[in-house]
Amino acid sequence: MMFWGYFKTEFKNSIVMIKKQAIAYLLIILALTAVFAAVSFAIGKNDKPRVKTAVVMPDDNKLTLMMIRYISQMESVSSMTEFVYMSKDEAFDSLDRNEINVVIELPPDFYENVNNGYNTPIDIYIRNDADGLTKGFVQVIKSGTGYVRTTEAAVYSFLNISRSGEYEVILQNESIGDHIAYVYANLLMHRTRIFNTAIISEFGEVNGYVFYFWSGFLIVLLYICLSFGYLYRPQERSIEKKLKGFNISSVRISLIKEFIMSIHLTASGIVLYLIALYAGKKMEISFFDPHFWHILILWLISFSLAGLFDMIYSFAGNDYGVMATLLSVSVLMVICAGMIIPFSRLGQIPKFIGYIDPLKYMFAALICLSNNSFQLSALCALAIIILVEHVLGGICKRYVYGF
């Protein structure tokens, strides 16, 4: 009777606290959403981050300038880079100050040389600490140069053989170059069609969107868990001590608190789940096929998260600074679970922590859920996590509070 009474009181309290905190959290979520929306809008308006490229022309050749301007206005080029024209000294000073990312130095009489069939190489300079975007841009230039060289070589070889007069030419001599260039350009234009991409994680093949959705999902649930500190205030400890006098053990009290937390977490999880389904439908991304048993997995994950936080709160005691501990532990768990940086890329210590990180197994269960594979091993892992959390939580309580 006392047990149910305590449960009802705590549940009512949690509703009151949620009402109190709801406005604050809603405002925070709205503010964050507004920031993200503004950023997305701004980024969307300005396309992607672009590489700043300084073009150095040793002569004021108008035709070279015209050619560079023409290239810089091509959509594929302008979406990646922004050209500025500078003297050699200005360009290297700016590169040194990290104000520009790439310097392209054209040789003298570049246009005349190209026009007369002499392809004098251009010089490209990047900083030794160039960022990934700049390195990627240079790699794209390399690939683009490769395309041009393959096409040029084919065009020139056909033209040379036709000029030699050894073979009878079906096409007109003037159109041979155009024809070969067209064949190569046509393939290049549709080059992306040949690729299929699959993302492989330690949980098997996953969809990139699904991987980062579940990762964000668990981070949001962790953030919500941080707001349950009120269940572990010093006054709650005295209530627990009194309840012990009525034969309600600390394990049962923990179970009540975890159950209350898990109800709120599952409710938030379902809201996120429905948002994902709706967004997936709108964006034509297949997140997962909804199933009723997904709710069971969500509840189990919420319950194990609640157990984890009960354990941490038990360990950290009623110290005000538990917030710093919780934040640190949450960040550590997120990193070691391989939810942001793939598990394969982590060092030895984070990997070792990852093997005992409950978040990793919760994440695995969520990935299985989106693959629609009901894995007994994932369920067993969750059950073991819940059991271990309770044993450790019990030990912590015994030694920290003497329960």
Next chain:
Amino acid sequence: MQKICIWFLTTSKAFLKKKMLYITVFVMFLLCMTIFGLNRNSSDSIGLMINCNDDGLSDKLYDHLSKDRAVIIFEDLLSIQEALNKDQIKLAYVINKTPYDYTVKGIDKGVVDIYTSPGYLYLEVDKETFYDAWLSSCSDLLIKEESTKIFNGDGRELTDKLISERDRYLNSDELFDFSLHEYESDTYQSKDDITIRLIISLSIFVMVFIMFGQQKSGENKSIINCYPKKQRYAYMFIASLSTALIMGIAGFICINICSDRGLLKEAVSMSVFLIITVIWVYIAGLVLRKETSFITLCPILIILQAIISPVFIDLGIYIPVIGFVKYLFPVTYYILLI
């Protein structure tokens, strides 16, 4: 002065007894080491598997792709998955169709399957690199196909002549090309360095912020309220300073393990950051009255500073006002201060 010293020593002692200090410092070290080791231990190799009639295709692709990165040839998909999970390769290309299927039969769907790990950022760039190698491998067949449309003559001999002429051009300096040079900058700063700085500065900031909030709760509040108003603020400032100093020492050790910018430069930038942080938190503390406000605001400030500091993406480029707003937060100073 004596009072200040006593305050400093007592608050430092109290802070050193807190479990959360050691947990936060441990997490800070571990995160920094993870970022530090991330690119150093990471392999940049790529995988290649031919899932169709090879006919010299693997050699051609291998020769082309291995100019920039190490290439590992795989026999089956399982070993590709294992290699990706052990971070032995960044991505793997599985070729399902031959150049004949692509150029002559015109099949362009499902030619290449790319397998990669989550969060790999250079997939689009690698697609371009691969297509360069693929086009070059298809070039012989394209020349053969087109020669029959352009010339009347012995197919085999003509194709051989065209291919040898093309190879002569490719090996000459008559085609368009570029030379890449690395510019040695005096202001070298690696991206890892900046990320490590962000982790350290956020850890210090969080600890100072939370410890300041603690002074407004429970027993601490009653102790502080015993002092006259002027001394109360001085005590709170000294307590924050001692927290910042202890965390600063831990951060200083950590950054010197991960970065080689020099002790003096690090000491100066750390000192400036600590002073700015303490003043910032002190001013925020005057505005925020309740301890719950500190708890609620803490995660938000972490996210906000991580977003607006120019570590992951410089938002100032897109929203000019952020270029100024970022200087309102202490973390920016530690990241940008040289």
